[in-house]
Amino acid sequence: MAFLAWFVSRLFSLDVMPFLALFLPLGGFIVLSLLEPGIRRDREERGAVLLACTTVFLSFLCLLWTALHMDEAARTLADFRVQWRLPPRASPYLPYQPSLPWLDWIDVSGVHVPFALLLDRLSSVMTLVVTGVGFLIHVYSIGYMAHDEDRVRYFSYLNLFTFFMLLLVMAGNLPVMFIGWEGVGLCSYLLIGFWYKKKSAADAGKKAFIVNRLGDAGLILGMIAAFYSFGTFDTFALTEGAGALQPEKWGEFGPMTVAALLLFVGACGKSAQIPLHVWLPDAMEGPTPVSALIHAATMVTAGVYMVARLGPLYAHSETAIAVVAIVGTVTALMAATIALVQTDIKRVLAYSTVSQLGYMFLACGVGAFGVGVFHLFTHAFFKALLFLGSGSVIHAMGGEQDMRKMGGLWRKIPWTFGTFVVGTLAIAGIPPLAGFFSKDAILGSALGEGHKILFAVGLLTAALTAFYMARLLFLTFFGPFRGGHEAEHHLHESPWVMLGPLVILAVGSIGAGFVPVPEMLAVVFRQPAEEGHHAAWLPMVATLVAILGIAGAYWLYLMLPDLAARLGARLRPIGRVLEEKYYFDRVYDAFASRVVVEGSRKVLWQGLDASLIDGAVNGIGSVTAGFARAVRVAQTGLVRAYALLILGGAVTVLGYLLWAR
Amino acid sequence: MSAGADLTTPALLLSAGLFAIGVVGVFLRRNVITVFMCVELMLNAVNLAFIAFSRWRGTLDGQVLVFFVLTVAAAEAAVGLAIIIAAQRNRDTLDVDSFNLLKW
Secondary structure (H helix, E strand, C coil): HHHHHHHHHHCCCCHHHHHHHHHHHHHHHHHHHHHHHHHHCHHHHHHHHHHHHHHHHHHHHHHHHHHHHHHHHHHHHHHHHHHHHCCCCCCCCEEECCEEEHHHCEEEEEEEEEEEECCHHHHHHHHHHHHHHHHHHHHHHHHHHCCCCCHCCCCCHHHHHHHHHHHHHEEEEEHHHHHHHHHHHHHHHHHHCCCCCHHHHHHHHHHHHHHHHHHHHHHHHHHHHHHHHHCEHHHHHHHHHHHHCCCCCCCCCCHHHHHHHHHHHHHHHHHHCCCCCCCCCHHHCCCHHHHHHHHCCCCCHHHHEEEEEHHHHHCEEHHHHHHHHHHHHHHHHHHHHCCCCEEEEEHHHHHHHHHHHHHHHHHHHHHCCHHHHHHHHHHHHHHHHHCCEEEEEEEECCCEEHHHHCCCHHHHHHHHHHHHHHHHHHCCCCCHHHHHHHHHHHHHHHHCCHHHHHHHHHHHHHHHHHHHHHHHHHHCCCCCCCHHHHHHHHHCCCCHHHHHHHHHHHHHHHHHHHHHHHHHHCCCCCCCCCCCCCHHHHHHHHHHHHHHEEEEEEHHHCHHHHHHHHHHHHHHHHHHHHHHHHHHHHHHHHHHHHHHHHHHHHHHHHHHHHHHHHHHHHHHHHHHHHHHHHHHHHHHCCCCEEEEEHHHHHHHHHHHHHHHH | CCCCCCCCCHHCCCHHHHHHHHHHHHCCCCCCHHHHHHHHHHHHHHHHHHHHHHHHHHCCCHHHHHHHHHHHHHHHHHHHHHHHHHHHHHCCCCCCCCCCCCCC
């Protein structure tokens, strides 16, 4: 009994609970991947799938407990400092940083990288989203992947992803975060290429992996630059250290600017910002729940999270933060315009995700990190909802993803339709749904900081968002059915195990906007927790713009579909640019095939490898062979000849010795 | 120094003569067994030189070395004769110059 009490008291502490939450999904992955080859029967398979869902749910509960007890622990720490008359910290807020000493990673002269976590409100928001939304997507996957023979492998990957994502979010220093960062990249690759027998899926996986490596190179350099300037990898110490340094102005390339910009390259890769955004739309080759979990709600937001996490670093460098804002805004606008002409339901959502991520970077770029995370938070709900809804549509259509072959589905799949409407309105920014609050906060911050151009582009993007999402909704659910008879016969509503998560996420998409995330996080970012001093007209303008977008789509795609076609023909040149996605893929392909492939062939292979390296190796070989050919005649095979040589040698040596004396 | 006539020089001369006979035999004789015996002769010439030096210097080092040489010579005789028998069985000859396969 005493042992049990001791055990429970140990378990329910901030030193144990977060690690439990972290390692539960890893345990699930290990068990599933070990059992996978032996699983044959349906019953065993169901058990394995349930295990995967359970680990994530338990992890969610642990993190919920952690989140609820964290502030208390921070307060205790602060009290402790007061009690022992320690000098007050620069920041009033102390995160809790538990570590596992026996897992200490690097400890060589001057560099100490413990296996430490960083628990504060920011990481709590993220971990709850990851495990909460992640759990719903696990449940949804039970239905979506029911007929896939490899679903145990699928669920083991999902569990592994959850582990790495939690590690990324909770990491207390950059190298540990990097483990998670690479781990989620790996899981992304594995899950995009989950149907590896399909060539396009395997190619998309490779593309995602390679593009992410480009970003990760920047991330590694950024980590090194940060260590070089600040002498620490510890995330909290880095942000504290940034506060003590002089802010860097435009044109001054100091250590913070370099570190922040390099880290942002990594964020661009992971969060699909221009020019490294090209992998995300192709990632839609993976199973739809994966698109919802990894490529909408969690992994792609890691870049935004990292920028917010290291917010003070960016806030002190005018150059870095301006780059963040500009890249984010340009991405938001370009991706939104591309989404206008996509016909694949998932690709519209993919470009929408790119655009919304740009929105988050826009918020970070004007210094409103809390607002950026707020949009991340609400976006996780409605974008996961939209992806899962599109999965339900694809499920009903028997695998068809082309919106031109859909239409009028609302009668056939009413629950999917209802939740999809909620998601669409939420992302379009109709009050009082979640997207309205976060988008309004972003626009307000941009305006409040005096960035008129960013504000205008943001408002335009908001209108475009409403337009393309309404287009998606109308093409899919309204009008006449444009598929064949057989497809129409096949139409069916998804099972409840898929609809349940949709409904819960729909509720989240309605309610998430009422969570005062920016105010909660203000203390983390050491910003005053004031209510945004937005212009009173802003919410009305934002709503009006959203309604205009939806109305425009209604007018074009439902009232006058002929006009849409005529308009499309008239605006052919623009449409062509959009359909080609601003030629990013073309340029990259050309670069890859001309410069990389041809350069490798002509210069590296035929020039360097074949002539220089091979020449050197073969040259050494032929010199040796030639010399051997010259001297081998001495080897006659006659024993007495050898004996004579030995005697001659002995006499020579003896003679020399006698003579030398 | 020990009593009696100083036999160092004659012993060394005898040793050198035996050694020279051995060397000449190795180079001039074709029969493997004869060559082998010449090698033994050279070894024993060396033994004689060791003993002569040992006596001259009044130490035991040379005599100890002689035992080593004898031991090695015994082992060498066993192995060498075995090789010669094997060679004879394979080639039906004992001509040294016919064993010339080990070359380029």
